[in-house]
Amino acid sequence: MRAHTGTVVLVLGAVAAISALTATVARGVAQPQYALVFGGVIAVGEMARVALPGNRETAPLGAAGALAYALLPDVHGTVSRHGVLQVVAVVGVALLAGTLPHVARGRAPAPAYVARRMLAAGFAATLFRPLYAAGALDPVMERGWAYGTFLVLVVFLTSLCDAVVAAIARVERPFRPALLGELRALCAGLSPTEQIGREAQYTARGAGGLTGIGTAVGATGMLIALSTSALGLWAVPVFCVPSLLVLMSFRRYAAIRRVHQQTVAALSRLPEATGCASPGHAARVGDLAKAVGVDLGLGENELRELEYAAMLHDIGRLALVDPVPGGTTLDLPVEEQRRIAGLGADVIRESGVLDRVATIVAAQADPYRDGVCAPPPLASRIIKVVNAYDDLNALADDAHGRREVFARLRADAGGDYDPRVVEALAQVVERAG
Incomplete structure (x- = not known):
């Protein structure tokens, strides 16, 4: 249309x-x-x-x-x-x-x-x-x-x-x-x-x-x-x-924007180059997160922040002594996920120009609702859902496996994941075929 x-x-x-x-x-x-x-x-x-x-x-x-x-x-x-x-x-x-x-x-x-x-x-x-x-x-x-x-x-x-x-x-x-x-x-x-x-x-x-x-x-x-x-x-x-x-x-x-993009792209590949993340994971999460943000009505500046944060969401793994088992943080305790996210945010803040991106990355491990704290920023909720989808989808062999991935995400919607983000991601994936 x-x-x-x-x-x-x-x-x-x-x-x-x-x-x-x-x-x-x-x-x-x-x-x-x-x-x-x-x-x-x-x-x-x-x-x-x-x-x-x-x-x-x-x-x-x-x-x-x-x-x-x-x-x-x-x-x-x-x-x-x-x-x-x-x-x-x-x-x-x-x-x-x-x-x-x-x-x-x-x-x-x-x-x-x-x-x-x-x-x-x-x-x-x-x-x-x-x-x-x-x-x-x-x-x-x-x-x-x-x-x-x-x-x-x-x-x-x-x-x-x-x-x-x-x-x-x-x-x-x-x-x-x-x-x-x-x-x-x-x-x-x-x-x-x-x-x-x-x-x-x-x-x-x-x-x-x-x-x-x-x-x-x-x-x-x-x-x-x-x-x-x-x-x-x-x-x-x-x-x-x-x-x-x-x-x-x-x-x-x-020119400034091009430098930012090149810097973020280079940093996003570090976890993959060191074996801390699967190849192409950062780029896939960045692309999907941006597409979901578009569907949810984010403005261009917010989309740029979301894309940068999504590409850099695993940067905290570089500070870990031992790699994350299986390459995915999904099964780690929430506090450990938050610690890794905080380490990544600290690295990003060192750049001096990506403070808002660091804030988004820091909150990516927070659940949508835990009955205590307010929900994290929308960009953080998008990254949490998209990251989980990409990790789970890597284990899915066919369309049936992908349906099971969304079944798991929907089962945790309202708690770990924002239901609106889960459905927006489902629409994006369906349109992409």
């Missing part, structure tokens, strides 16, 4: 592109010099696109240029005459030109990304250009504060539309968690630079390193449109500088 919803985005994008190009070619390009300048900004911004962890791509300069072209009232007194379809056509052609270098290097963007960009520009233009062409905005434009408020409203609604389209396009996640993640990214209050600083300490919440991008793009797009209206086309490159700074910040953010 989610695959079909992703197709809807592609179809809408294709229809918009074909309609816009056909109409623009038939009518001719209105004020081609404006289209060339803004199309150039969009193309250059697309060439400088940044691939972010979490299956995301961002081109703040290109997005700001597209928004500015959609909201452009005039250029130094000369009224802009381009319509909604020309906005979509110019954005589409510029995106195509900007992606050619990426295609040549084998890094073509996802079709849904291109469709989103055109649909967002078309939506903003639909809200602004017909009203402007009809003169309905003239009374509003005479009052600076009212016009500014109107532009902010247009940008906000465009961001909401883009969030919905992005959630629909992310077919690998259920719609509701995907939409919540996009809205977190839209509404979070940190700027990119502040977020990167917190990311380095791994204490960021909400939308992770993507916070502030919608605000920065929206503000820059409005600034370019207004400054071009007052100063002329030369203002376009000048006021693109803020987007270039945002781009630099996100490149730094992406």
